[in-house]
Amino acid sequence: MRQTVALILAAGQASRMRPYSREMPKCLFELAPGLSILDYTLRVLREEGVDRVVVVTRPSLKQAFVERYGSSVEVVTTDAEEGFGNLYSLKAGMDAVDGEEFLLLMSDHIFEPKILRRLIRGGGGKAFTLCLDRNPPWDKIEEGLKVVVRNGVVEQVGKQAPPYYGVDTGLFYCSKGARRVVDETIAELGPKATIADALRRAIGEREVGYVDVTGLMWLDVDTPEDLESARRMLPNLLRRSLVKPEDGPVSRYLNRPISTRISVWLYLKGWYVSPNLVSLISFAVGLAGSISIVLGLNLLAAALIQAASVLDGVDGEIARLFQRASRFGGIFDAMLDRYADLSVVAAIGFTQWPLTPLQVLLLTIAAGNVFIYSYVTHMAEKQVVRRIRAYSPAGRDVRLLAAAIAVALQRPWAFIAYLASVPLAMSSAVAALSARAAPRRREAKVPKRLPIPHLELEGERLTEIEENITQLLSASLKLFIALVILKTAGSLISGIGAVELGPISVKPEHAVGFLQLMATVYFGYKILMSSIFFTDLMSEWLVRRIGVVTRAAVRRGLADIIYLGFIALLMKTIPPLLEEMPRAGATAAKLSTLALLALFILVTYDLAKLFYRSFKGIYNRAVSRIAEKLKQLSEERHRASGPAG
Numbered sequence: 099m100r101q102t103v104a105l106i107l108a109a110g111q112a113s114r115m116r117p118y119s120r121e122m123p124k125c126l127f128e129l130a131p132g133l134s135i136l137d138y139t140l141r142v143l144r145e146e147g148v149d150r151v152v153v154v155t156r157p158s159l160k161q162a163f164v165e166r167y168g169s170s171v172e173v174v175t176t177d178a179e180e181g182f183g184n185l186y187s188l189k190a191g192m193d194a195v196d197g198e199e200f201l202l203l204m205s206d207h208i209f210e211p212k213i214l215r216r217l218i219r220g221g222g223g224k225a226f227t228l229c230l231d232r233n234p235p236w237d238k239i240e241e242g243l244k245v246v247v248r249n250g251v252v253e254q255v256g257k258q259a260p261p262y263y264g265v266d267t268g269l270f271y272c273s274k275g276a277r278r279v280v281d282e283t284i285a286e287l288g289p290k291a292t293i294a295d296a297l298r299r300a301i302g303e304r305e306v307g308y309v310d311v312t313g314l315m316w317l318d319v320d321t322p323e324d325l326e327s328a329r330r331m332l333p334n335l336l337r338r339s340l341v342k343p344e345d346g347p348v349s350r351y352l353n354r355p356i357s358t359r360i361s362v363w364l365y366l367k368g369w370y371v372s373p374n375l376v377s378l379i380s381f382a383v384g385l386a387g388s389i390s391i392v393l394g395l396n397l398l399a400a401a402l403i404q405a406a407s408v409l410d411g412v413d414g415e416i417a418r419l420f421q422r423a424s425r426f427g428g429i430f431d432a433m434l435d436r437y438a439d440l441s442v443v444a445a446i447g448f449t450q451w452p453l454t455p456l457q458v459l460l461l462t463i464a465a466g467n468v469f470i471y472s473y474v475t476h477m478a479e480k481q482v483v484r485r486i487r488a489y490s491p492a493g494r495d496v497r498l499l500a501a502a503i504a505v506a507l508q509r510p511w512a513f514i515a516y517l518a519s520v521p522l523a524m525s526s527a528v529a530a531l532s533a534r535a536a537p538r539r540r541e542a543k544v545p546k547r548l549p550i551p552h553l554e555l556e557g558e559r560l561t562e563i564e565e566n567i568t569q570l571l572s573a574s575l576k577l578f579i580a581l582v583i584l585k586t587a588g589s590l591i592s593g594i595g596a597v598e599l600g601p602i603s604v605k606p607e608h609a610v611g612f613l614q615l616m617a618t619v620y621f622g623y624k625i626l627m628s629s630i631f632f633t634d635l636m637s638e639w640l641v642r643r644i645g646v647v648t649r650a651a652v653r654r655g656l657a658d659i660i661y662l663g664f665i666a667l668l669m670k671t672i673p674p675l676l677e678e679m680p681r682a683g684a685t686a687a688k689l690s691t692l693a694l695l696a697l698f699i700l701v702t703y704d705l706a707k708l709f710y711r712s713f714k715g716i717y718n719r720a721v722s723r724i725a726e727k728l729k730q731l732s733e734e735r736h737r738a739s740g741p742a743g
Contacts, residue, residue: 103195104148105272106139108155108163108205109176109187114321123159125205126166127325129332130366135208135319138332140171142211142339145418146218148201154191156180182289185296189280198277202270208328209316210338213269216309221271225279225305226297228252232264232312232650235711239265239648242318243294245308252306255297262649267316275305312650336362340415346493353408353495361415370420373413377431380409384438384498388445391505400506406438407498432472435494439468442501443517446510457511464517468497471521474528486531492524563635570628577621584614615675622664629660651712658705662698669694 112119118127125136136153143151151171153163156179163173174194176187188202199222201214213229221227230245231238242265246254255266270293283296300306315335319328337358341350364371387402413431417423447453447461471492490496497517504513588610633656640652669691677687 102148103150103152103197103199104143104201104203105188105191105195106136106151106153106203106205107184107187107191108136108153108159109182110184110206111180112206115325118322123155123162123205124319126162127319129208129329131368133332134166135328136205138208138335139203139205140167141421142209142214143201145339146211146214152191152194153205154187178289183292183295185280185284185291185293186289188293188296189284192277192280199271199273202272204268204318206319207268207316208319208331208335209267209269210314210335212338213267213311213314213316215343216311217269217271220309221307222273224307225273225275225300225303227271227273227307227309228255228297229267229269229311229316230264230308231267231314231316232310232648233654233708233712234265234648238318241320242266247308251304252301252308254301255294255306257294262652264312264648264650267311268318275300275303279303279305333362333366336365336419340418346490346495348407348495348499349411349493352499353411356408357411358415361412361419364416365419370422371416373417373422373427374430376409376413376416377427377434380406380413381434381438383409385441388438388441391442391445391510392448394449396505396508400502403442403498403505404502407495407502410435410494436469436472439494439497440465442498443468443514446505446514450510457514460511460514460518463522464514467492467517467521467525471525474525486524486528490524492521497521562631566628566631569624570632573621573624573628577617577625580617580621581614584610584617611675615672618668618671618675622667626660626664630657633657633660648712651708655705655708655712658701658708661701662705665694665698665701669698 106125108123108125110124112124115124115127118124125139126134128134129138140151152174153167153171154174154176155163157175158179160173160175163171167173172194174191176182176190184204192200201217217227217229228245230247234242239261243255243257244259244261244263245252245266246259246263254260279296279300283291283299287295297306315331315338317324317328317331319325337354340358340361341354345354383402384406387399387406390396390399390402410431413427414423417427443461443465450457453461472494475486500516501513504510504516591610634653637649637653637656640656672694673687673691676690677684
């Protein structure tokens with residue numbers, strides 16, 4: 099963590115929240131009982147290691163913050179109650195912040211922790227680094243601070259800027275040069291200057307950068323309706339905040355979606371359960387799974403082992419939500435986890451008794467790996483562990499799922515073989531990465547650039563558009579020729595007998611079908627990539643015609659439509675080709691159909707969600723115009739028929 103100071107602006111009038119804002123600052127409005135907007139922000143900041151927070155407010159509101167937070171935050175006041183912009187509040191806060199770098203947040207914004215994480219990691223190169231959402235909800239496009247970015251450079255910000263590049267999310271990283279820009283802007287425009295004014299000045303000096311936070315959740319709470327939206331959004335925000343960067347694949351995609359729902363539900367209900375008690379329950383469930391293995395209740399054992407894996411996340415999540423995390427709790431949980439895993443290995447060994455010497459060796463190595471992988475990852479550098487755990491096939495989440503599947507399928511030795519080999523290989527990989535991450539003697543590096551001088555020879559280089567046109571036509575023609583040749587070859591060799599390869603009988607048409615499949619996938623992929631390039635060009639033109647959506651939304655929508663067409667083509671070609679394969683062809687065809695259908699449904703869902711998120715405003719306006727037109731026609735008809743009546 100390079101930066102441990104956060105400056106939060108909370109000096110606004112909150113006029114759109116009246117009469118509620120007359121009684122308390124807007125940022126102290128509750129998202130859930132006992133959890134205000136500012137409470138949530140402080141929680142995220144502290145979990146990301148930001149230990150010093152300065153809140154800027156008006157003199158009349160200072161006591162409310164002091165009473166609620168005491169000395170845990172520093173409260174700074176402006177020298178006036180009204181008549182100033184948010185840049186003046188920033189100036190008051192900067193005078194209290196030591197050093198040249200700090201985080202700047204708006205007190206009425208809520209966001210998921212990954213936004214803050216990206217900002218801390220990517221900020222600091224410019225005086226101001228903002229967070230850019232290239233595909234915000236339609237209502238934020240209308241109200242938010244639009245940001246124009248061309249070729250990776252921020253060129254314009256403002257409410258009236260073109261909307262199709264994206265909007266700012268209200269989080270900034272301020273570094274060297276920010277103070278000077280703020281002082282010069284206030285000197286020129288006076289105390290009513292805004293942060294947008296300072297950004298425009300910094301843009302002129304090429305001192306505004308950005309980090310892309312597209313797809314992450316955030317909300318600016320300006321109105322009572324926004325507050326209701328924030329309260330509905332809170333469970334998802336809390337659940338996302340509980341996902342750790344070092345979570346393994348099973349934990350991230352299977353366990354956390356279940357465990358975080360349990361933890362957040364308990365938290366929002368106000369039902370505190372001791373994390374240590376949950377650790378004990380998880381251990382007991384895992385032990386019950388091991389006993390079920392011994393009793394031969396394989397399906398029950400599999401269910402209990404996976405349930406223990408899910409519950410293993412609940413204890414830490416509750417500790418973080420209720421802010422009861424302790425070092426003892428972490429050690430206690432880790433100790434119980436190791437013994438629960440060891441009980442599964444022991445149960446499998448017991449059911450397979452008597453054992454051969456090789457089986458004894460495998461069981462011994464598997465039991466040792468229960469402890470070794472956890473120990474090695476604990477000793478390794480944090481950045482190495484995060485990099486490898488996110489995809490590691492040896493984490494506890496994967497180990498318990500593998501155990502559950504092996505037990506359910508009655509293949510216990512498959513799990514023992516996995517446990518004896520994969521964690522050992524991953525431990526070696528962690529050790530190797532740690533060695534590479536260690537400081538070493540500075541070595542000469544080859545510059546990553548073209549040789550000097552850079553030659554521009556006429557006619558030698560095709561433009562990017564020409565390259566993609568060439569690839570599209572070439573891949574289409576090659577695919578057509580390949581399919582014609584293979585189809586002809588298939589008809590010519592159809593009478594030749596099968597070739598016996600051990601237990602498998604392979605007919606020549608099977609080989610031809612496999613080649614057709616490979617040609618379709620290979621050239622189809624090239625056609626798809628060229629088509630995606632042309633959607634980018636089309637999105638630039640289309641977004642200017644639509645005018646109220648971002649380019650990222652249009653590009654993603656067009657890409658999803660192309661993906662749907664490509665998936666439909668694969669569904670038509672791949673399963674019939676696989677069905678002709680020997681032995682497992684029918685099964686492979688069904689599995690490929692299911693996989694492609696699932697992919698088709700996912701892309702369709704993404705497209706529908708995109709249209710609802712980005713084009714809802716256009717739809718609402720169209721409906722309003724139609725309703726207004728019908729109303730006018732009805733009134734004209736009524737006036738026309740009135741005298742006759």
